[in-house]
Amino acid sequence: MGLRLHVDGDCVRGNVTFDDRHEGAPGIVHGGAIATVLDDTLGLLLVVLGTPAVTANLSVDYRAPALLQTEMIVERWLEQRVDRKLHLRADLSIDGQPVAQARALFLAVEVAHFEKGGRTLLPNWADWGPSL
Numbered sequence: 001m002g003l004r005l006h007v008d009g010d011c012v013r014g015n016v017t018f019d020d021r022h023e024g025a026p027g028i029v030h031g032g033a034i035a036t037v038l039d040d041t042l043g044l045l046l047v048v049l050g051t052p053a054v055t056a057n058l059s060v061d062y063r064a065p066a067l068l069q070t071e072m073i074v075e076r077w078l079e080q081r082v083d084r085k086l087h088l089r090a091d092l093s094i095d096g097q098p099v100a101q102a103r104a105l106f107l108a109v110e111v112a113h114f115e116k117g118g119r120t121l122l123p124n125w126a127d128w129g130p131s132l
């Protein structure tokens with residue numbers, strides 16, 4: 001879907017354009033694809049925050065039809081952190097008009113959480129522990 005992201009202070013911004021593979025209703029992006037982008041790209045925000053974490057809860061308000069082949073802006077940021085709980089926001093918009101708005105609760109986890117999948121992690125993942 002051609003997602004391009006960049007870091008802007010504490011915020012992560014990017015552009016995304018959905019194509020026919022992401023179609024739900026005719027000409028309109030499937031809501032699950034939108035939720036996937038909003039959730040998955042929060043991962044880059046975790047890198048900015050320096051905190052390994054996983055989604056515990058994700059809620060999406062769909063505010064307007066998301067049209068295929070239309071460039072959208074995606075922005076995400078940390079709203080509040082209370083101990084392990086990261087309250088994150090992610091917005092998708094077209095020309096400044098909201099398309100979808102997500103609120104997510106991420107929980108900071110030990111790096112060992114990601115070892116459960118049996119894949120080898122990058123060497124510097126071992127350094128993430130102190131941010132918990």
Ligand SMILES: CCCCCCCCCCCCCC(=O)SCCNC(=O)CCNC(=O)[C@H](O)C(C)(C)COP(=O)(O)OP(=O)(O)OC[C@H]1O[C@@H](n2cnc3c(N)ncnc32)[C@H](O)[C@@H]1OP(=O)(O)O
Binds near residue numbers: 044055057105
């Ligand atoms: C350098 C940094 C790099 C970063 C790289 C990024 C890595 C890439 C990541 C990409 C990611 C991409 C995104 C993805 O795809 S992440 C993949 C999808 N998510 C998961 O797989 C997570 C699966 N769930 C779990 O593993 C566990 O349930 C977790 C770890 C989340 C919590 O189990 P844990 O045993 O640890 O915690 P706890 O149960 O004692 O609860 C603790 C507190 O939290 C509260 N609570 C719990 N759940 C909920 C809920 N649903 N709503 C509201 N509250 C909830 C709970 O009440 C309690 O509160 P309190 O009583 O203390 O007040």
